[in-house]
Amino acid sequence: MGKTFLLPSYAIIAHRGNSYYYPENTMLSIKNAVKSSVSMIEIDIHMTKDHELVVVHDEKIDRTSNGKGRVRDYTLRELKTFDFGTWKGAHFSNQHIMTLKEVFNYLANENICLLIELKCPHKYPNIVSILLDEIGHSSFPKNQVIIQSFSVKSLIQIAQFDTQISLGLLVKRRNFWLQNLKLKRYRKIVDFINPHYKSVNSRWIAKIHKLGFKTFPYTVNTFQTGLKMFNYGVDGIISDRPELMIDIKDNIIEAGT
Structure with missing residues (x-):
């Protein structure tokens, strides 16, 4: 059976839920992203000392919690004692x-896709x-999941292991020229090439599509950049401000009707 995404x-x-207004990668951020009627939610995962997959961007919890240290040095029970909301504002406490x-359980009955970034898999x-x-x-549903990573090896x-799941290669701006030379090699592995937006232009998007990839x-996070990306012909936009991107999308669709 082939991929059915x-x-x-x-x-x-x-991006990390509705992270412009709410503490990133928390239930509050995800719930408000769902309310805004986005197509997809992006989250990041690391692994705890007791091999639980947890939703957090950084390898360390220092920036987004009242704790300190590496995710992998804590058990899930220990990590659950920290507050992951107050850093964004006191009114976001107890996240x-x-x-x-x-996350899977919460989104199981929602008509929404999930973009999972695999962080630091070598660790x-x-x-x-x-x-x-x-x-x-x-x-x-598996056909509503994409796994993305900067790690080609992973x-x-x-x-x-799984020929059905959709995959995306993240590309850092400083590595863009090198990865761009290898695009043909990735065709049998990944479905999406997801670069930093500053690396993108309409010519590159046309090349990506010709090779059979999609791109996010x-x-x-700005109106001008979002409009530019849509005009380039991207397949989707990863944003901390999904409601702003939805407004741009709606204006483009309305202008085309």
């Missing part, structure tokens, strides 16, 4: 780190197999 037209992807399972033994196992045992490993540039 159904890509919405002009996908709006809420706790989520597991990937909790977490067996994280690929644990991730695929959680996806396989979840009630969240994406190759995922493709070897990151992280687009």
